[in-house]
Amino acid sequence: MWIVLTKMELNRETIPQYLRERQVEIGFFDSGADLHSEEIGDGNLNFVYRVSDSTHSERSLVLKQAPPYIKILGPDYPLSSERLTYESRSLQVYNQFVSETVPTLYYFDGDSAVIAMEDLKDYNLLRDELIAGNVNQTIPVLIGSFMGIVHSQTYTDNLDKTLANKYQKNFANTVMQTITADYVFTFPFTNHETNYHTEGLEAAVNRLKTDQQFLKQADELKSVFLRVQRGLTHGDLHTGSIMVKGNSAKVIDSEFAFYGPVGFDVGLFWANYLLSYYSHLDNTKVQSEIITAIIQTWKTYTEHFKMDLSLKHRTLQMIFSESVGFAGLEMLRRIIGAAHVKDIENIEDIHRKLCVETAILELGKTIVKERHKIASVDEMIELL
Numbered sequence: 001m002w003i004v005l006t007k008m009e010l011n012r013e014t015i016p017q018y019l020r021e022r023q024v025e026i027g028f029f030d031s032g033a034d035l036h037s038e039e040i041g042d043g044n045l046n047f048v049y050r051v052s053d054s055t056h057s058e059r060s061l062v063l064k065q066a067p068p069y070i071k072i073l074g075p076d077y078p079l080s081s082e083r084l085t086y087e088s089r090s091l092q093v094y095n096q097f098v099s100e101t102v103p104t105l106y107y108f109d110g111d112s113a114v115i116a117m118e119d120l121k122d123y124n125l126l127r128d129e130l131i132a133g134n135v136n137q138t139i140p141v142l143i144g145s146f147m148g149i150v151h152s153q154t155y156t157d158n159l160d161k162t163l164a165n166k167y168q169k170n171f172a173n174t175v176m177q178t179i180t181a182d183y184v185f186t187f188p189f190t191n192h193e194t195n196y197h198t199e200g201l202e203a204a205v206n207r208l209k210t211d212q213q214f215l216k217q218a219d220e221l222k223s224v225f226l227r228v229q230r231g232l233t234h235g236d237l238h239t240g241s242i243m244v245k246g247n248s249a250k251v252i253d254s255e256f257a258f259y260g261p262v263g264f265d266v267g268l269f270w271a272n273y274l275l276s277y278y279s280h281l282d283n284t285k286v287q288s289e290i291i292t293a294i295i296q297t298w299k300t301y302t303e304h305f306k307m308d309l310s311l312k313h314r315t316l317q318m319i320f321s322e323s324v325g326f327a328g329l330e331m332l333r334r335i336i337g338a339a340h341v342k343d344i345e346n347i348e349d350i351h352r353k354l355c356v357e358t359a360i361l362e363l364g365k366t367i368v369k370e371r372h373k374i375a376s377v378d379e380m381i382e383l384l
């Protein structure tokens, strides 16, 4: 008989006991199975483990635990473990509407902030595929439909008041939303201590930080991000939150999920394709494939976004122009803020890197400032 602990810190030693204690609820492995655990998480915030049956290694699951602090910084940097509650709630909604595009959720333990989910074995991060120049056109179709379905199925105008209120309440993820508001919308454009950029970008960065028209738009977008409550938004849908294998794509890491302006997802997804676009500076084949992927994302999104036709056109126009603005800010903060991306950081030749980053700053700034004048994806692409 095992005694169930309320809070348990997972590590390679404690995981077998943790799973045995929850044999009834999870029931994934045989009760006598010899379990092997390894840490696979390369993220900043949480611990992620793969657990497999030593005698049937094909049988495995993934455990993700949120400590009450930021993993890479340690216990001196507290952060509410509730973030996994939001990840599990959003995974439930995703499993309801778009189960093929997310890992299956096996179990959630709110006391220890642990999720047990399907092991996406042999999947790679979409970011790494794009860095390698592998642009699979099925992926934007899958992610475009993922977003279109989730956003419209949870969209306030499509729901009765009770259900809309329920989503609002279940996804009031204000702690994580505040972090994003700071790190995407504010800090990168001030002299915040966490900012850094390549030497040589100073003039461009100063121009950006003193551009009143830009700052006004960034502020407006921040207010949209914080105030608008329209649909279930993943909140961190960059190419490192998507795992792919062949023609399959799975969205992970939804701990930032909130009820908000859904265009934030479209914007982040586009921005990370655009960052990849610029990183492939002189590879016109990959660049044109990325452009096709960006166009395809919106086409699929609009096809899967179900709404009464009298409202649909206007709603999508609004989502589009917010997406464009969010995309611009995401591109900028990945060059001058606290969290950069491998696609760009990997560029060793400093002149090439500066050239790529200057182009990204220019496009990011332009699409934030001009977002109301950009009427279509084609018009956005023309600015590249």
Ligand SMILES: Nc1ncnc2c1ncn2[C@@H]1O[C@H](COP(=O)(O)OP(=O)(O)OP(=O)(O)O)[C@@H](O)[C@H]1O
Binding pocket: 040, 041, 042, 043, 044, 045, 046, 047, 048, 062, 064, 103, 117, 118, 119, 120, 121, 125, 240, 241, 252, 253, 255
């Ligand atoms: N279900 C899964 N199957 C296989 N691998 C996974 C799974 N979930 C996560 N991983 C791996 O673990 C890594 C970290 O996962 P995740 O991004 O969810 O963690 P995180 O700590 O929240 O990261 P971040 O700091 O980016 O927020 C992923 O990049 C992926 O390599």
Ligand SMILES: [Mg+2]
Binding pocket: 043, 045, 253, 254, 255
């Ligand atoms: Mg995460």
